[in-house]
Amino acid sequence: MRTELDAVAAAALEQYDFSPEAVTLVNxxxxxxYRVDDRRTGRSVALRVHRPDYHSEAAIESELCWMDALREDGAAEPPRPVRARDGARVxxxxxxxxxARHAVAFEWLPGRAPDPGGDLVPGYRVLGSIAAKLHAHGSRWRPPSSFDRYTCDYDTALGPQARWGRWQEGLGIGRPERDLLARLDGEIAGRLADYGTGRDRFGLAHNDLRPANLLVDGDRVQVIxxxxxxxxxxxxxxxxxxxxxxxxxxxPEWTAAWLDGYARCRAVSADDLAMVPTLVMFRRLLLVGWIGSHxxxxxxxxxxxxGFTRGTxxxxxxxxxxxxxxPSPYRSR
Structure with a gap:
């Protein structure tokens, strides 16, 4: 399998104007x-090879379109895509x-993700402020008519055609686990329906804003x-x-820090605060399905x-x- 996947990366790299002398799988x-180093020029890029049938070429171009807009408007500094020999970005x-396997090359950015073993409170405060800026931009930005990105809601995450795998097919799911998680599923569905998808609470977002997707280089923090x-x-x-x-x-400490950073840039209502536990459990149940399918x-x-199912x-x-x-540990101050 690894040889087959490496062959896909090698075929994609043939379409670019650099000499990949060192190609390392990083994730x-x-x-x-992959990290790709051209020692002749000293240039490095990150090559992302998409899994089949996950995003269309139009959807990937739309991702790059929002990244362009964020960069141009000064809302964030995402990495720049590197064009292939024919000018294509995908x-x-x-x-x-x-x-068909799509691939995109991005400039390799300096920096490291926050140390997971260290004090993450400052990092979560930064993450909250970054998220608020992304959301503020997405809420006012008018994408082109060709813009095509998916919606992550109850149906696409936990419904019968769950995009990341059905939690019912997760690992370690027996009758007791299924019954308990079905109760959880029903409670989440009801609370999300009550919360709704109004423009003040639902819109264009990163949707994977983990510390691992931050690069810290001195005082500079970039989202990838x-x-x-x-x-x-x-x-x-x-x-x-x-x-x-x-x-x-x-x-609770990370939650308070994230919300503190967020609230400095964008309002957080009492209804929003009340939904935090539900959204965390919504994500957790989605991940049970993701583990089962990946x-x-x-x-x-x-x-x-x-073990993740047992913890869930x-x-x-x-x-x-x-x-x-x-709510009490992270109520806005």
């Missing part, structure tokens, strides 16, 4: 990301199974990986920022395994009892 998730190759950008609840960006670590005892090739999913059940019990991430 496997929805997509594959290249397409055919893999060994005859499937807009691959999941689309339309969702704005505070879902907080839920994504605590992906896989929703059971950490520091969650564990055979994504190392992170394989490592989390059935424990969180579900607390949430259904009204004891998960209660």
């Amino acid at each position: 496997v998730s929805e997509n594959l990301t 290249v397409t190759v055919v893999d060994a199974r005859g499937r 990986d807009f691959d999941d950008c689309g339309y969702s609840w704005y505070l879902y960006d907080f839920a994504t920022s605590v992906s896989f670590i929703e059971d950490d005892s520091r969650l 564990h055979e090739y994504a190392a992170e999913a394989a490592e989390l395994g059935a 059940c424990a969180l579900a019990e607390a949430y259904l009892a009204g004891e998960f991430l209660t």
